[in-house]
Amino acid sequence: MKIIQVNSYQDMSQRASQFIINKISNNNALKLGFATGGTPKGTYELLIEDYKQNQTSYQNITSFNLDEYIGLSKDHPNSYHQYMEQILFQHIDIPKANIHLPDGLATDIALECKNYEELIEVNGGIDLQILGIGENGHIGFNEPGTSFDTLTHVVKLAKSTREANARYFSNINEVPTHAITMGIQSILKSKEILLLVSGENKAEAVKRLLTDDVDSNFPASALKKHPRVTIIADKLALSNAM
Numbered sequence: 001m002k003i004i005q006v007n008s009y010q011d012m013s014q015r016a017s018q019f020i021i022n023k024i025s026n027n028n029a030l031k032l033g034f035a036t037g038g039t040p041k042g043t044y045e046l047l048i049e050d051y052k053q054n055q056t057s058y059q060n061i062t063s064f065n066l067d068e069y070i071g072l073s074k075d076h077p078n079s080y081h082q083y084m085e086q087i088l089f090q091h092i093d094i095p096k097a098n099i100h101l102p103d104g105l106a107t108d109i110a111l112e113c114k115n116y117e118e119l120i121e122v123n124g125g126i127d128l129q130i131l132g133i134g135e136n137g138h139i140g141f142n143e144p145g146t147s148f149d150t151l152t153h154v155v156k157l158a159k160s161t162r163e164a165n166a167r168y169f170s171n172i173n174e175v176p177t178h179a180i181t182m183g184i185q186s187i188l189k190s191k192e193i194l195l196l197v198s199g200e201n202k203a204e205a206v207k208r209l210l211t212d213d214v215d216s217n218f219p220a221s222a223l224k225k226h227p228r229v230t231i232i233a234d235k236l237a238l239s240n241a242m
């Protein structure tokens with residue numbers, strides 16, 4: 001794992017956006033894996049800025065998101081479909097047909113998971129997967145204890161994850177209890193991974209990631225098994241680790 005230490009959230013976003021833009025300039029048909037949450041928002045803002053200033057084209061880019069809540073429609077304000085639409089997709093020229101997220105309202109959720117995994121395969125796999133990390137080490141919605149063999153599957157969200165995400169809902173009871181997520185194996189199948197980490201609340205998770213053994217009780221430790229992982233972390237996130 002290559003670690004790039006930066007001073008601040010803004011610097012992390014700057015480095016991350018430049019990293020992604022460089023990949024797109026080398027391959028304009030990149031298959032990009034996106035994460036939601038607070039961490040990549042600044043990166044996405046800078047991708048939009050770059051799109052406006054430099055006309056980086058997303059016409060041939062294909063996107064796959066890590067996860068989606070079960071029970072929220074695509075136009076629900078807290079669905080990850082909406083998050084991506086508002087925060088990135090509507091501001092760039094990515095064709096709608098190239099955008100993929102699991103459908104949290106699918107009638108047959110098991111089939112939806114299988115189809116989503118197959119769709120990634122059929123498209124040749126993800127070239128660059130962007131990740132954030134939960135305080136408990138989750139990646140995607142793969143909570144502690146998730147087997148490293150998992151493909152796209154249904155998860156029951158940990159109480160701590162629902163509490164952390166309650167900030168986007170009017171109260172915690174509205175946070176869905178389940179989600180569809182790419183599995184750890186799905187994530188590890190990506191050709192390259194970019195993990196973004198910012199803030200003191202992630203310092204313990206980063207320390208564990210860098211020092212603990214590979215263990216399914218800390219899902220992000222699976223990343224140590226991947227040959228091409230870059231971590232861009234700010235000083236606060238690295239404050240326990242270095």
Ligand code: F6R
Pocket residue numbers: 034035036037038039040066067131132133134138139140141
């Ligand atoms: C989001 C996702 C999650 C987040 C993680 C960190 O699609 O899969 O694993 O990356 O919960 O969230 P933030 O960035 O809000 O701290």
